[in-house]
Amino acid sequence: MVTPLMLEKWSGKIAVLTIGATREDGGSRAxxxxxxxxxxxxxxxxxxxSPHRPVIAxxxxxxxxxxxxxxxxxxxVYSLKDxxxxxxxCVEDYNEQILCLRLQGIHPDYGxxxxxxxxxxxxxxxxxxxxxxxxxxSGDDVKDNAVLPICCEAARGExxxxxxxxxxxxKTLVASVLADGHNIxxxxxxxxxxxxxxxxxxxxMGLSLERIAINPTIGALGYGLEYAYSIxxxxxxxxxxxDKTLASPFICFVGQEAWRAKESKVNDDRQxxxxxxxxxTALLQAGADILVMRHPEAISKVNSYIANLxxx
Amino acid sequence: MLIIxxxxxxxxxxxxxxxxxxxxxxxxxxxxxxxxxxxxxxxxNCGPSSKDPVTxxxxxxETIQEVTDKPLSIDSSKPKVIEAGLKICKAxxxxxxxxxxxxxxxxxxxxxxxxxxxxxxxTINAKGIPQNxxxxxxxxxxxxxxxxxxxFAPEELYLDPxxxxxxxxxxxxxxxxxxxxxxxxxxxxxxxxxxxxxNVSQGTLSRSxxxxxxxxxxxxxxxxxxxxxxxxxxxxxxxxxxxxxxxRHIYCDSYLDAYRKK
Numbered sequence: 001m002v003t004p005l006m007l008e009k010w011s012g013k014i015a016v017l018t019i020g021a022t023r024e025d026g027g028s029r030a031x032x033x034x035x036x037x038x039x040x041x042x043x044x045x046x047x048x049x050s051p052h053r054p055v056i057a058x059x060x061x062x063x064x065x066x067x068x069x070x071x072x073x074x075x076x077v078y079s080l081k082d083x084x085x086x087x088x089x090c091v092e093d094y095n096e097q098i099l100c101l102r103l104q105g106i107h108p109d110y111g112x113x114x115x116x117x118x119x120x121x122x123x124x125x126x127x128x129x130x131x132x133x134x135x136x137x138s139g140d141d142v143k144d145n146a147v148l149p150i151c152c153e154a155a156r157g158e159x160x161x162x163x164x165x166x167x168x169x170x171k172t173l174v175a176s177v178l179a180d181g182h183n184i185x186x187x188x189x190x191x192x193x194x195x196x197x198x199x200x201x202x203x204x205m206g207l208s209l210e211r212i213a214i215n216p217t218i219g220a221l222g223y224g225l226e227y228a229y230s231i232x233x234x235x236x237x238x239x240x241x242x243d244k245t246l247a248s249p250f251i252c253f254v255g256q257e258a259w260r261a262k263e264s265k266v267n268d269d270r271q272x273x274x275x276x277x278x279x280x281t282a283l284l285q286a287g288a289d290i291l292v293m294r295h296p297e298a299i300s301k302v303n304s305y306i307a308n309l310x311x312x
Numbered sequence: 313m314l315i316i317x318x319x320x321x322x323x324x325x326x327x328x329x330x331x332x333x334x335x336x337x338x339x340x341x342x343x344x345x346x347x348x349x350x351x352x353x354x355x356x357n358c359g360p361s362s363k364d365p366v367t368x369x370x371x372x373x374e375t376i377q378e379v380t381d382k383p384l385s386i387d388s389s390k391p392k393v394i395e396a397g398l399k400i401c402k403a404x405x406x407x408x409x410x411x412x413x414x415x416x417x418x419x420x421x422x423x424x425x426x427x428x429x430x431x432x433x434x435t436i437n438a439k440g441i442p443q444n445x446x447x448x449x450x451x452x453x454x455x456x457x458x459x460x461x462x463x464f465a466p467e468e469l470y471l472d473p474x475x476x477x478x479x480x481x482x483x484x485x486x487x488x489x490x491x492x493x494x495x496x497x498x499x500x501x502x503x504x505x506x507x508x509x510x511n512v513s514q515g516t517l518s519r520s521x522x523x524x525x526x527x528x529x530x531x532x533x534x535x536x537x538x539x540x541x542x543x544x545x546x547x548x549x550x551x552x553x554x555x556x557x558x559x560r561h562i563y564c565d566s567y568l569d570a571y572r573k574k
Contacts, residue, residue: 196564200573238562245570246562 007047010240014038015210016052017183017249017289019098020132021159026181029158030130033098035213035289036249041236042287043309053310054284056291056299057098057134058090059255062113062121063105068294071269072259075296083121084128091129094299100134100292101125106147107138115147119154126155134161134251134292136185141169149176156180161251161290163187164215167198174205185251187215190224192231192238192246199245212248213290220257220264220279228252232286250287254280255294273298281305313555314353314470314537315548316385316406317346318510320372322359331358331368339372340379347380349542350572353406354380356397357387366396373397385432385539391419398427405429408539409472412437412451417458425464432470432506433459435491441474445487448473449494456498466499470506470537477514478522485512485526492533504536524550531555 016037021027033055039048062083065073073080079089090096101122105113122135135151137144149172152162163185165173170186177184186202188195195214203209216235218228232250239247258264258279264272276298280291284306293299319342322328330338343354354376358368365388373384377400385406386397398405409432410420424431433455435448442448452471459469473491476484488507496502507530513522524547527538531554542548552571555561564570 192562193564196562196570197566200564200566200570203573204569234562243562243570245564245573 005046008040008044010039010048012039012240012242012244012247014236014239014247014249014289015212015244017161017210017213019134019159019161019183021157021181025157025159027158028126028130029132031097031132032159033132038287039240041233041240042285052289054289054291054306055098056096056280056293056302056306057100058094058096058296058299059100059102059253059292059294060087060090061102061104062118063111065104069259069265069272071272072295074269084125087125087129090296091131094296096131096299098132098134098290099129100136102136102138103144103147103151104138106143107140108143110138112143113147115150118147119150122151122154126158132160133158134163134185134290136163145169145172148173152176152180152182155182159183161185161213163213163251165198165202167194167201170198170202171205174202174207177211178205178207183211183213185215186212186248187217190217190219190228190231192216192235195231195235196243196245199248203245209244209248213251214246214248215251215253218252218254218257218279218283220254220261221275221282222263223257223261225279225282229282229286232283232288236287249289250283251290251292252280252283252288253292254283255292255298258298259294273301277301277305284309313531313535313551314506315351315542315551316353316355316506316537316539317343317349317351317542318355318508318539319346319541319543320354320376321357321387322362322368323357324359328359328361331362331372334371336375336378339375343376343380343382346542347382349545350548351382351542353383353385355385355387355408355539357408358393365390365393369393369397370400373400377402391416391423394420395423398423398429401427401429406432406470408432409434410455412454414458417455421459421462421464424468425462430468430470431459431464432472433503434472434474436474441476444484445491445494448487448491449498452491452495452503453498456503459503460499465501466503467501469503471495471503472506472508475507475509475511475526477516478512478526479515489529489533492530492535496534505530505534506537506539507535509538509540520544520546523547527551528554531558 014036020029020032037051105111164187258276280302362368383403385408387408435451492505513519
């Protein structure tokens with residue numbers, strides 16, 4: 001006798017977030033990226049549709065990433081010195097569909113670049129690459145609040161995903177994102193209660209829940225991955241049960257965490273790649289929609305993992 | 313939790329007058345205010361003074377359906393009034409209610425099947441209101457077995473333990489709460505439990521407080537639905553908080569707003 005599968009029926013649905021705008025939508029991107037829309041837990045295709053695949057965004061900096069370990073830097077050969085060349089390498093050599101630009105250079109400790117310089121840089125980058133963009137600040141609240149609004153304006157109409165809004169600092173960014181037609185990343189410190197609260201605070205300012213991606217904050221393998229996993233899973237279960245305030249897609253900064261692990265810093269090029277791959281694939285199973293990653297080889301492996309999961 | 317707004321009832325003088333004068337505005341305003349306050353469904357009752365309840369029920373339903381598509385709970389003791397209402401309901405209706413009298417069940421369960429309606433079953437019969445938990449469960453089991461025999465899914469059945477005013481039957485309150493929990497073990501899948509909440513505070517001075525305290529307790533005992541006044545904000549806040557404490561929603565500082573954003 002064949003045992004029938006027990007299939008769960010869910011009443012909720014993850015919101016669909018659109019990143020990038022083509023000419024018809026008033027932007028200049030060659031395509032748009034859609035994420036979310038799931039009506040089941042990850043990859044349980046028989047329970048409900050998953051209309052949009054998770055995507056990987058290459059992390060690109062506006063300055064030379066001097067802190068990155070050598071094995072990671074070597075993967076890009078010479079391109080890291082010029083951010084535009086770096087971005088073009090990701091798009092042209094690695095055929096990447098979306099980029100995550102980290103404005104590390106505005107941080108007082110990394111060059112303290114001005115808002116105008118960054119705005120010019122973003123305009124130039126938008127001319128040189130035609131994929132949708134995620135733009136994130138440096139993590140210095142004062143500087144980010146001064147620079148990100150100008151960058152939002154420089155990319156007006158391109159429907160970028162901009163981050164990050166946090167519970168103590170979200171108003172400036174939400175106002176800019178609203179004014180210039182972008183989406184926002186809502187970041188919470190591995191805390192589902194704060195994730196929910198922040199989504200409500202943002203939507204109270206008039207930005208609809210459909211324009212939010214949750215950055216749940218993650219830890220790499222060996223550094224709290226399970227904790228991040230369970231928070232994401234709990235969030236998804238609530239969303240699928242009908243809680244719209246938690247039904248936003250997830251963005252996970254995998255590269256940043258995996259390459260910080262001491263296991264990635266050993267004298268063995270392979271280990272860092274494996275660390276990034278394992279962290280990424282575990283988070284895909286937790287429901288990650290966008291993975292921001294660093295090593296081209298790790299990205300390629302995770303891309304084939306996603307393709308395999310979605311194979312008919 | 314299924315929240316059924318109780319305010320469109322001919323027992324209330326404003327509704328009774330509006331019904332007589334065919335004043336749509338009063339009815340529609342009352343419907344929308346309840347939906348705005350969080351009602352998932354609206355109870356509709358023409359009241360005891362209606363001379364032509366079939367026509368009155370249909371007028372009320374048509375009037376309400378002009379402004380909202382929420383499900384309606386057709387509240388009458390007369391099967392022909394209920395069927396007249398079911399015929400014109402656009403959303404999936406709730407029959408309010410059958411008793412555990414055989415003739416009532418023989419009429420109303422087939423109607424619920426025919427119109428794909430949910431059904432409220434009162435644990436009461438011609439002999440009167442039960443005096444303890446065992447009598448309630450016996451009547452509940454009679455309704456459930458009738459539903460199963462006739463092919464009506466028990467999970468679409470809402471059993472009402474009959475909430476009595478605290479100043480009339482104080483000794484029965486705990487029995488009523490326990491009945492809610494034990495209704496669930498009558499069958500698998502389980503029937504659901506509903507209460508007509510406001511009755512608990514009839515004749516008391518602090519009605520709202522009694523209502524919301526009883527509601528919190530009933531939710532803890534497994535209540536699935538309540539017929540109540542959704543415009544009582546403290547009552548609704550208590551309902552949301554009770555569900556939060558039972559881990560049915562994820563906490564956040566603005567959990568009351570979050571629930572209302574649903």
